[in-house]
Amino acid sequence: MSAIGVARPRVEGPDKVTGVARYAADVPMDDLAFGVAVLATVSRGRVRDIDASAVLDMPGVVGVLDHRNAPRLNPEALGFFGPDRQLQLLQDDVVPFSGRPVALVVAETLEQAQAAAAALPVTYQAEPHDTGFTAEHPARRPAVTFFDGPVDIGDVEAELAASAVVVEERYRTPEEHHSAMEPHAATAWWEDGRLEAIDSNQGPFIVAGVLSALFSMPLDRVRVRTEHIGGGFGSKGPCGPHLILAAIAAQRFGRPIRVTLSRTQVFLSTGMRPATDQQIRIGADADGRLRAIWHHAAFEISPLAEFIEGCTELTKTLYAAPAIRTSLSAVPLDILPPCSMRGPGTAPGSFALECAMDELAERLHIDPLELRLRNEPAVGPVSGLPFSSRNLVACLQEGARRFGWAGRDHQPRQQREGRLLIGTGLAATSFSAGAFASTASITAEPDGAYTVAVGAADLGTGARTALTAIAADALEVSTERIRLRISDSALGPAWGAGGSRGTTSWAWAISEAGARMREQGAGTVTVDTTELLGDLPSMERHAFSAVFAEVSVEPATGEVRVRRLLGMYAIGRVVNPLTARSQVIGGMIGGLSMALHEEGFRDRVTGRHVNADFAGYHIATHADVPDIEADFVPDHEPGIPMGIKGAGEIGNVGTAAAIANAVWHATGVRQRSLPLRLDRVLEESPGWAERRTGDGTPG
């Protein structure tokens, strides 16, 4: 019997609830010292002076590292998007953004290091900064796009001119922060010229590769382990500042150093989702058939490193249209460099696209569900390639049936409960599926068990549990005979837990190694999938989903409550229905949080973040989360072993648009900026009457 498809609780669950599971800051270690980072308080300029002598006599202080005494790093080390000066910590006196680490104070205890870091006198030569994002900023330029590049098919202008209805609107999403439960932490030490680290990250092999480049040493002399991780959401994909600081401090002071960022330091120094400003034009015939989609997105970046917020990805996938044009522009500012976050690009991009589709349905007087069904493409709308499997229609129809969409009055502002306005909305989504090269080794043990080793990371999503089932199926044995080893760069090249490609990438290597072990019968088998992946024929490979939301709006306060959320997902074969459901529900809560709460603010005068903690940066809490239903339609990815597509991020995508569309349906007012703050939704707020559409009368 297959272990895939069986709902099993997390294999590490008992360790987590009994406190046995150790995170990066928990691992006991002899001779450990603690480093606390000191972050720049100006948004651009230079460090004028750091007076280490003022703190060196404080209790327990071991030393202070800054650009004058830190070990030199290789300036050519690359990050994920290429040259990356974020990595060059404490290498010069330049302050490129507020929150950049300028020193590390090391002491015998965490408290001593915190006290000395707080007391360390740092003075700056401030320079004029620019942290104000607008799409029209004079520094804007085409984004570097090694994915989600610009497309232009058909004649967009002619099709828009020939359209019966054109929606032309602008949508904005703010800077957002990942907010993983576990703050970034690392312990690093040097031993016989080798660098070892225990770090909270999403891909130990990838992070080890960056360290090996930074310290100009062969990869086999760097080892990164990542036992348990309390969430990442993209922020632990890169080699983080905490780890680089721990590694250089361990080198300088010759002992293990632990660096744990405070919550505020996580906000200020580890990356965020950039603000976006998106313009959309969609033209359609009177019967709802799309003629053109034009989607341009601008987002903010840092000059320290390239980054792509691929907002237009879904625009090339979801709907058939004879003309599609997309482009991305980047605006370099003196800000924290952005990094991937929970459906990078697709989450803000789907907010724009799926709200615009809802506006089109409104103007055409068509059911928004029907509008999607009428524009279902036979092949990739831009690529012309076939879909490997496409089950969006099944998601929409089954979701509509369960949600009770039939009979919805598509006019806004028709439903009340006392003072509350009630509305419903939906959004369709997709998320690209694929795999990256990974290595897996399987050893047949004398007792009949198999040790299965793969450099995977489990962010708390259930990767261990899923990979145990995958290995059991690959070896055609029960899960009890699988001893899984993950979380270690020494296990060989492997993709990380990112891009919704962790399970597909690791499963590919495990399934191939399992097949070879079944032939070989004994010993050890090691497989690297680099060449196997190259054989995958070009196709449109995506997971799909449909999200439905019901909201209530209190017109006098602007308070939006999400009352129901339902998501139907086509994510390929579901490895573990229990953890997969939990994962997409987590994603939907992330989308709800994005819709209603999340917004990073920078002060226009100082350029500094003003809400870098959970008192000021709001995320959804239990009280915000309604009854959520998530389920899967039958789906199968033919190109990837075991038929898997990936569940990591699609749960996050589409939810914000479904909620915003429901708020329009409740109120008759379009909300085109996230989050749906009280002051935006509040009736009789400035501009409210102008934003109002629909036939209802003001309450």
Ligand code: MOS
């Ligand atoms: Mo994810 S945002 O690809 O870690």
